[in-house]
Amino acid sequence: MDYKKTLLMPKTAFKMRGNLPNNEPVMQQKWDDDHVYEQSLKRNEGKPKFILHDGPPYANGNIHIGHAENKVLKDIINRFKSMSGYQTPYVPGWDTHGLPIEQQLAKQGIDRKKMSVAELREKCKEYALGQVEHQKKQFKRLGVRGDWDHPYLTLEKEFEAEQIEVFGAMAKNGYIYKDKKTVYWSPSSESALAEAEIEYKDVKSYSIYVAFHVTDGKDVLKKDEEVVIWTTTPWTMPANLAIAVNPKFDYSVVQAGKRKFVVASDLVETLTKSLEWENPEVLRTFNGKALEGVVCRHPFYDRDSLLILGDHVTLDAGTGCVHTAPGFGEDDFNVGKKYGLEILCPVDDRGCMTDEAPGFEGLFYEKTNEPVIEKLKEVHALLKSGTFTHSYPHDWRTKKPVIWRATKQWFASIKAFREDILKAIHEVRWIPSWGDVRMTNMIKDREDWCISRQRAWGVPIPVFYGEDGEPIITDETIHHVAELFRKHGSNIWFQWDAKDLLPEGFASEHSPNGTFKKETDIMDVWFDSGSTHQGVLTTRPELRRPADMYLEGSDQYRGWFNSSLATAVAVTGHAPYKQVLSHGFTLDGQGLKMSKSVGNVIDPMKVMKQFGADIIRLWVTSVDYQADARVSNDILAQVAEVYRKIRNTVRFMLGNLSDFDPKNAVAIEDMPELEQFMLVKLNELVDTCLKGYNDYQFLNVYKALQNYCTTDLSAFYMDIVKDALYVQPKAGLARRSAQTVLYKTAVAITKLLSPIIPHTAEEIWQFIPGAAQVSDYVQLTDMPEKDEVRNAEALEKKWEKILAVRVDVLKSLEKARDAKLIGKSLEASVALYLPEDMKWLKEQPALDKLFIVSHVDCFEGQNSVPESADRYALEAVNVSRAEGEKCERCWAILPTVGQDPEHPTLCATCCETVKHDYAGVSLDN
Numbered sequence: 001m002d003y004k005k006t007l008l009m010p011k012t013a014f015k016m017r018g019n020l021p022n023n024e025p026v027m028q029q030k031w032d033d034d035h036v037y038e039q040s041l042k043r044n045e046g047k048p049k050f051i052l053h054d055g056p057p058y059a060n061g062n063i064h065i066g067h068a069e070n071k072v073l074k075d076i077i078n079r080f081k082s083m084s085g086y087q088t089p090y091v092p093g094w095d096t097h098g099l100p101i102e103q104q105l106a107k108q109g110i111d112r113k114k115m116s117v118a119e120l121r122e123k124c125k126e127y128a129l130g131q132v133e134h135q136k137k138q139f140k141r142l143g144v145r146g147d148w149d150h151p152y153l154t155l156e157k158e159f160e161a162e163q164i165e166v167f168g169a170m171a172k173n174g175y176i177y178k179d180k181k182t183v184y185w186s187p188s189s190e191s192a193l194a195e196a197e198i199e200y201k202d203v204k205s206y207s208i209y210v211a212f213h214v215t216d217g218k219d220v221l222k223k224d225e226e227v228v229i230w231t232t233t234p235w236t237m238p239a240n241l242a243i244a245v246n247p248k249f250d251y252s253v254v255q256a257g258k259r260k261f262v263v264a265s266d267l268v269e270t271l272t273k274s275l276e277w278e279n280p281e282v283l284r285t286f287n288g289k290a291l292e293g294v295v296c297r298h299p300f301y302d303r304d305s306l307l308i309l310g311d312h313v314t315l316d317a318g319t320g321c322v323h324t325a326p327g328f329g330e331d332d333f334n335v336g337k338k339y340g341l342e343i344l345c346p347v348d349d350r351g352c353m354t355d356e357a358p359g360f361e362g363l364f365y366e367k368t369n370e371p372v373i374e375k376l377k378e379v380h381a382l383l384k385s386g387t388f389t390h391s392y393p394h395d396w397r398t399k400k401p402v403i404w405r406a407t408k409q410w411f412a413s414i415k416a417f418r419e420d421i422l423k424a425i426h427e428v429r430w431i432p433s434w435g436d437v438r439m440t441n442m443i444k445d446r447e448d449w450c451i452s453r454q455r456a457w458g459v460p461i462p463v464f465y466g467e468d469g470e471p472i473i474t475d476e477t478i479h480h481v482a483e484l485f486r487k488h489g490s491n492i493w494f495q496w497d498a499k500d501l502l503p504e505g506f507a508s509e510h511s512p513n514g515t516f517k518k519e520t521d522i523m524d525v526w527f528d529s530g531s532t533h534q535g536v537l538t539t540r541p542e543l544r545r546p547a548d549m550y551l552e553g554s555d556q557y558r559g560w561f562n563s564s565l566a567t568a569v570a571v572t573g574h575a576p577y578k579q580v581l582s583h584g585f586t587l588d589g590q591g592l593k594m595s596k597s598v599g600n601v602i603d604p605m606k607v608m609k610q611f612g613a614d615i616i617r618l619w620v621t622s623v624d625y626q627a628d629a630r631v632s633n634d635i636l637a638q639v640a641e642v643y644r645k646i647r648n649t650v651r652f653m654l655g656n657l658s659d660f661d662p663k664n665a666v667a668i669e670d671m672p673e674l675e676q677f678m679l680v681k682l683n684e685l686v687d688t689c690l691k692g693y694n695d696y697q698f699l700n701v702y703k704a705l706q707n708y709c710t711t712d713l714s715a716f717y718m719d720i721v722k723d724a725l726y727v728q729p730k731a732g733l734a735r736r737s738a739q740t741v742l743y744k745t746a747v748a749i750t751k752l753l754s755p756i757i758p759h760t761a762e763e764i765w766q767f768i769p770g771a772a773q774v775s776d777y778v779q780l781t782d783m784p785e786k787d788e789v790r791n792a793e794a795l796e797k798k799w800e801k802i803l804a805v806r807v808d809v810l811k812s813l814e815k816a817r818d819a820k821l822i823g824k825s826l827e828a829s830v831a832l833y834l835p836e837d838m839k840w841l842k843e844q845p846a847l848d849k850l851f852i853v854s855h856v857d858c859f860e861g862q863n864s865v866p867e868s869a870d871r872y873a874l875e876a877v878n879v880s881r882a883e884g885e886k887c888e889r890c891w892a893i894l895p896t897v898g899q900d901p902e903h904p905t906l907c908a909t910c911c912e913t914v915k916h917d918y919a920g921v922s923l924d925n
Helices: 020-033 036-043 065-083 099-107 117-141 157-172 234-239 265-274 330-338 365-378 415-425 434-444 475-488 525-530 560-572 604-610 613-622 633-655 673-694 698-727 733-753 758-765 792-818 836-843 847-851 908-917
Strands: 176-186 191-193 198-216 225-231 242-245 250-256 259-264 281-287 295-297 304-309 321-324 382-395 403-413 429-431 448-450 547-553 577-583 828-834 855-860 876-881
Touching: 020 036, 020 117, 020 604, 020 613, 020 758, 065 547, 065 577, 065 604, 065 613, 099 117, 117 604, 157 176, 157 475, 157 525, 157 560, 176 330, 176 448, 198 234, 198 259, 198 365, 225 234, 225 321, 234 365, 242 330, 250 265, 259 265, 259 321, 265 281, 304 330, 321 330, 365 382, 403 415, 415 434, 415 560, 429 434, 434 560, 525 560, 547 560, 560 577, 604 613, 613 633, 613 698, 613 758, 633 698, 633 733, 633 758, 673 698, 673 733, 673 792, 698 733, 698 847, 733 758, 792 828, 792 836, 792 847, 792 876, 828 836, 828 847, 836 855, 847 855
Parallel strands: 225 259, 242 304, 429 577, 547 577, 828 855
Antiparallel strands: 176 191, 176 403, 198 225, 198 295, 198 382, 242 321, 250 259, 250 281, 295 304, 403 448, 828 876
C-alpha cells in the first residue's frame, strides 16, 4: 500500500522565491488602482491624526541610498501608525529652487546672460518639474505610500505666497533687516551663503609674517620699531586697515639683528624659533592697552594701519598682533565698526580683486597670494613665508572654497528672539535625546541668518525701495505681493515693473514722486524649505501645524530642522514639530563615505532590480539607523538570506493551513500545553515588536522577528509539530491545535512585517485562510492583539524548564549519533533520570514528540543512573536504540508495528488513523 497518500503534507501556491524585482511593480500598480492610500485614510477617518511632515529632498538627479533609508523610515512609521488606529496623511514634497538647478542648465549649454531673468527662471522651473517626476517614480518604487499625485513643491504659487507671508510676519516682528556685514561668500556661486550651506575640507594655505613700520608711536613705540603680524590669507593684505592687540596681554620690543619688532611677550620664545632670530634682546615690555592708537604704515600702500584693541586676539598662534581687514572676517568687521574704520572689500562677486587693490586688479583672490608675497619681499616687509594644511570652509554645492566678504545683505536676526527659540527646543521630543543639546548649542550663540542670495532661481525678497533708498516692507505691500504670487507665481517679480507690483495708489514718504525700485536678491532656499510649516501644514486641510514628527538626516540640525524652527518660532512662538527624529549617514561596507570616483556607491535602483525594494526596506530595519549605517552588496546579500528564512518559515505555515478554516480554530484552553506555550511566545513577540515600533527602535523589531522565525519556529516548534500536522488524524485535536497556532502566528507575523516589507506581507496575506474576508489588504487592518492564555506566567516557567531538558536530550542524541549508536533521532529511546523537583515531568504527555524520538521513559531519583548516561544540571539522560520495527508511515520504531494484519507495516496509532480517515480510499501503489 502507498501510505504516502495518507500523509497530510504541506500544500501552497506561495512560492519559495519572492521574485520581488518583477512582482513588486505589479503589486504597486494594483495599490494605485485600488487607491489603497486613500482607503487607509478613510478607514481611520475621525480617529487621531499622526502627521509626519516630509522634508523636501532637492529636485536634482537620481535618488541615492541615503534617500532610500530616509523615505523607508518615514514609510515604516506611517504604516505602523495607520495600523495602530491613526489617520496618517503623508504629503511628499520637493525643494525646487536654488543654484544647482541653474548650474545644471549651464551644463546643458544654456547661457543665463543671454536671456532675461524671467526666461531663465522658466527654464529652471521646467527642469525642476522634470526632476520631480523622475525622483517620484524612484521613491514610489520603494513602496512608499503617500499622496504622490498631489505633492508639495516650493515653486508652486500657493507655497510662494505663504513664504512671502512668513517673511512679512518676521519683518513685522522686527526680525528682518538689511546691513553691510561680512558673510560667507561663494565666488563659485557668486552669492552669499548661510552657515548651513558650508562644509569643511582640508586645504593648503600660505602662512606669512609681515612687519609694519611705526609712523606715530604715541610715546609708546619708536619710529624705528615694527609691529609683526601673521596671516594665512596674504590676498587680504591690500585690505589691511588696522592691527589688533589684546589689552590683557603684555607686549615686548625685541631687538633681532638690526631690526626691532613688537610682538606678544608670551610668544617671544616661539617666534625666535619660527623667525630664526639670533640672540634676540627684549628691550622693553608694556601692556597691550598702551598700544591703542599707535599708527603704522601699510607695507605697500601709502595709508595708515591703526593699532586697535580686540578681545578676539589670542596667543594660540601667530604674534599676538592680528592683521585686520574689516571687509574680510567677522571679528575684523566687528572691531572695525567699533573703531569707525572703513569696511574696505576690494573683491567683486566673482572673487576678483577690484581697483581698490592697486597693483592686483583683476586677479582672482587665490591668484593674488603670490604677487602679494613678492610685493612684501620687495619692500622688505616679509619676514617669513611658508604653507600649512588646515580645515577651510567650502560651498557645499560647488565644493569650492568660500571667503568672508563684507556686502549688503538681508538678515533674519536670530538673536532678537533667541530665548523664544531655546524655549521651543525644550518643548520638543528629540530622538536621539542628544538632539536637544545639539540644537541648543547651535542656537545659543547664533546671531544672524543671512537670507539673501544673488541668484535668479528662487523666491524674490519682497522689498521695494523709495527714492531715498530706504527699504519698504509694510503689511499692505507684503499681502499684495503674496496675493499676486498666489495668482500669477513669483516670476512676475522679474517681469513687471515695481509700480505694477505695488498696491494701486500706494504712497510712501520714502518716494514722494512715486518712483520705486524692487529688490533683486532672492531668498535663501533654506528659507523656502523652512517655511513649509506654513506653506504646507496650514494650507493642506488633511495636515496641521505643529506636525507630530520631522524625520531627516542628522545634517539637518543645521539645515531644515534649524530653518523650520527659526521661522516657525518667529511667526507662531512655537516649534513646528512635536518630535524630531534624526538618522545617520550611509557608508560602504568598510565604513567609508560613498564616492562615485572610488566606486563604492550603492545605487538603490540597481539594488531593486537585483533584490527588490523589500530587501532595501529590510536592510533599513537591520541597522541602527540613528548611527551611520553600512551598506554593500555583501551586506544586502546577507539581508536577502534573512528574508529567505523568514519567507520559508511563513511558507511552512501556509503550506500546513491549506485545509484550515479559521471557524474551526481550537479554543486556547482546549489546546495541548505546547500550543498554549507557543501562543505565550507569540504574545511576547507582539509585545516586543509593538514596543519597538512605538519607540522607533526598528532594529529591535527586526531582531525579534528574525529570532522568532529561526529559533522559536523553525528550530523548535516546526520541527516538533510535523508529526501532528502530517501524521495525526486530519481533524484531530493535535492537528487542529497546531494549525490554529500556525494560523494565529501567520496572521500576527504578517501584520508585524507589513510596515517593513509591505509587498511580501500583502503576498502572504492572499494565502492566509479567511484573510481576504477580513480585508483585501493587510495594510488596511490593525496591528495584532494578544490572545489571553490562562496562567501564562506559570506555563512559561514550566516550559522553559522543559526546553532546558530538551536541549540536554538533543546533546545526548548527538553524542549517540557520533558513536554510531543511532542514525536518525527516531531510532532512539531516551531514559530520563529526574531529581525530586523535576518528577512532574513524568506526567508530561508526548515527550517522545517533543524530543523527536520513538520512546521516552522517566525515572525518579538519580541513584540508579547507568554509567552510560549523561549527567546534566536538571537531569541525567541515557540514549539507547529503540525496540521494535519502523513504522512505514510515521517512521517511529515501536513494538506495536505489525500487530494489525490489515496494515502489517504500521504502528497501532497509524493503523487507527488510516482506518478512520481513509476508510474506503484506495491506497494501492
